[in-house]
Amino acid sequence: MEPTEAGTYDHRAIESRWQRYWQEHQTFKAVDGADKPKFYVLDMFPYPSGQGLHVGHPAGYTASDILARHKRMKGYNVLHPMGYDAFGLPAEQYAVEHGVHPRATTEKNIANIEKQIKMFGFSYDWSRRLATTDVGYYRWTQWIFLKMFNSWYDPAADAARPIEQLIEKLQNEDYLISPIGELIYNDTENLAAILGDPVGAVKFYELAPAEQRELIDSQRLAYMAQVPVNWCPRLGTVLANEEVTNEGRSERGNHPVYRRALTQWMLRITKYAERLLADVDALEWPEPIKLMQRNWIGKSTGAQVYFPLDGRDDVLEVYTTRPDTLFGATYMVLAPEHPLVEELTGTNCRPQVADYMTQAAKKSELERTAESKEKTGVFIGAYAVNPVNDQKIPIWVADYVLMGYGTGAIMAVPAHDTRDMEFALKFDLPIVQVVEPPAGTNWRGYVGDGIAVNSGKFDGLTTAEFKEEIIKWLTEQQLGRRAVNYKLRDWLFSRQRYWGEPLPIVHCAHCGTVALPDEQLPLELPEMEDFTPAASDDPDSLPQPPLGKLRDWAQTTCPQCQGPAQRELNTMPQWAGSCWYYLRFLDPHNDRACVDPQIERYWMAPDSDNPVGGVDFYIGGAEHAVLHLLYARFWHKLLYDLGYASSPEPFRRLFNQGMIRSFAYRDPRGMTVGYDQVDKSGQPPRHKQTGEPLVETVEKMSKSLKNVVNPNEVIEQYGADTFRMYEMFMGPLEASKPWNTNDVPGIQRFLQRLWRLIVAEDGCLHPAIGDAEPDAASLRLLHKTIKKVTADIETLSLNTAISQMMIFLNEYSKAAARSRWVLESYVLLLSPFAPHIAEELWRRLGHETTLAYEPWPVFDEELTRDPEVELAVQINGKVRDRIVVPADSDEESIRRTVLALAKIQEQLAQKTVRQVIVIPNRLVNIVAN
């Protein structure tokens, strides 16, 4: 490397030079299977938007980089990769609006964002870089999708298994098929011997081939179903719930969204609900995030109860968490989509019901939520019988009951359920008390626990006891059973868009839905001129995936029968690619497997450091608290079940960095004012031209608020090391905090002072530096600093690690002689934070290679101790004096010394000493009155 022996700190020269060095020497290449403990530090990979990087991204990347560099110096084999989550709506929408191909914009955006990321000097192993849009990557995303398609959830194994095993079991008659197409476990030893075959059940061979196929398809983990979806005609696609705003509009573009029943691809994540819930406990994630995952899964326990239908043989099935309130059920409600509505509606009521249904169906999400406060519904002219008291109760249809939860029908207990009470009051339905609340509380609308009343023989039971008793009773009477429900729904997995992974499926008139065989993967996304979706303003328009325009491509042959077949035209949603990228980083160039099993085990298998297994440290924003993390956990568990992953969970430890926001200024008229117009010298800040006082707030960065900070500009002016350290110094990593460019020079000054401590003006090593032994005070300062910085990195308290390094520099600058060895240790401590300047100083201190693998400095607890300590002397909790005593002095001698102090005697003149409390090495408190 050519020497640039400048005397001044030139961040541009130093940073570009060391970035080149690291690249040329492949300094950060991770070796698979190396004989060292492994450590996998992962960043949530970015979406390469046209906006490029903002100052929020590097906060997490810097923290993970500090951890990665620290762990390398601690002797770990560190895997620290980076890639791009590049499929999805934003890129495509941008492409549509600008008339460019999404591949072109995506490639441009990736190149741009990568250039930006590389300016920070992160220690990524760039040889593992990937993008979800690479054919070599999404070939395996398609492969995993087919694994789901070709699997079922085996309740006996409580795991996913190949679908062939189900077929085998059906052929062996381990399972029979109920009249409604459900699997029944054929327990030959018990049931059949006594009862014969279960009533109405059929055997697999008794089904016609088409029926057999239908049954198998209904068990696949990836399946097609007609479901109510969020249909956005303007975008021409269906959207996931999370892509729809609270106002019932599309997050992208703010277009209206409608509920429509459409046939779509679904992933059966609900089969994993219990495991996804249970396994959260063992993860080292922030508690609030774990709570959000639990709430999203939304497990509840209660009972399934059968209400006989008046005048019919069948029953209406409801789910309730409060079976103890059965005696208070005075009416029932069906969701508008409930299959029995049509059948049950009495002749007289048909017009009203039909009318209500049309209105409900027409409503957009917006209207449905906007009217959420006012309950609507109609009586359908039919009755059910309350099984506990044989009372005839009316059945209504109302959209406050959702088809997607429970059975889509409820028993209404207006006395003890807020929604039911609102409805009952509006439509004048009877309200019967069945729970006695604690004294002083009105029973009307009381939803808490209490004592049972008006409940026949169950009167007097507590809510908890009642629940147990009634479930027992219902089970005995065959009127119900214990039941568990989850809020979690199956994952809507198809999009009518171009820029996504094509689903590797063909539809054959003869063979049905057929998976492409492995050797036909990848199914490449075909090139097309006009990839725009069929956008429309008509809510009744139907989805028309852009791929359908490619007639020649869509027409294909069936891999099974070689007959003519139609390709699946939908693509996968944006979340798909991010579900397994952390596995691909382990073995990114493998074209025979998604990841080599041996390599996968080396990095992911549980060990003594990481008993759960998976990525050791995952850092990213809390905005992915639920969806990405839940979806990825689901895919991972599937791969685990099928033997492709060796840990039950993908991410053992998770850390959420806080959002970086910035100050925004508004004048008295509420207009936003750009930073260049703000005079911050006084309070309040004023407008430079008009002198008007401005209101300062902290908000998300946005163009309209004129408070966007561009990281490139900051790096250009102050350097990457300064940028990195500033972001870590701002405050706790997990806290949301405001960027303040005015604070940045303070960090740069710190680095410059360090530079001048080591490098003289002529560029040589500073003459004060020598090889003499450091004095005791310097040694103590160094050991304290090693201790603090090491501990703080482990807990990612990086702000306080940096202040300790500042304290060191402030103190050590005063020392007359500078020890080369002390400075070297210090530079090593600094290196994870500010790697470029650290490498440069390391070299100038006489080393020829990178410091990235130098052993991390160790401290001696003994050497961190101060020989003397200052104690505060308090009287009744107020500091009145201070004394300096040898460290660890005994309490008795401290007590004597303190009571003899002149100031203290004076203060105690009129008082009696009641108690003297000595806190070793901290303070003394004299209690007196």
Next chain:
RNA sequence: GCCGAAGUGGCGGAAUUGGCAGACGCGCGGGAUUCAAAAUCCCGUCCUGGCAACAGGGUGUGGGUUCGAUUCCCACCUUCGGCACCA
């Protein structure tokens, strides 16, 4: 509405988890250096009173526990994040 996180100087924030509130940085005031400026270095900087030593007050608000509370308990206020008719 429900759940979660957080309120400390002019600003960002620290405080060994019950032990000297305000570390560290920014800003501000004063000084040194300079022909001058930038840069750099030194001193000061929670508020009130005082030249000062010092005294009083102070961690969103009100109460409580304790020798002692930013830290623990109760009630309330505010901000941010998530969920939202989930039976």
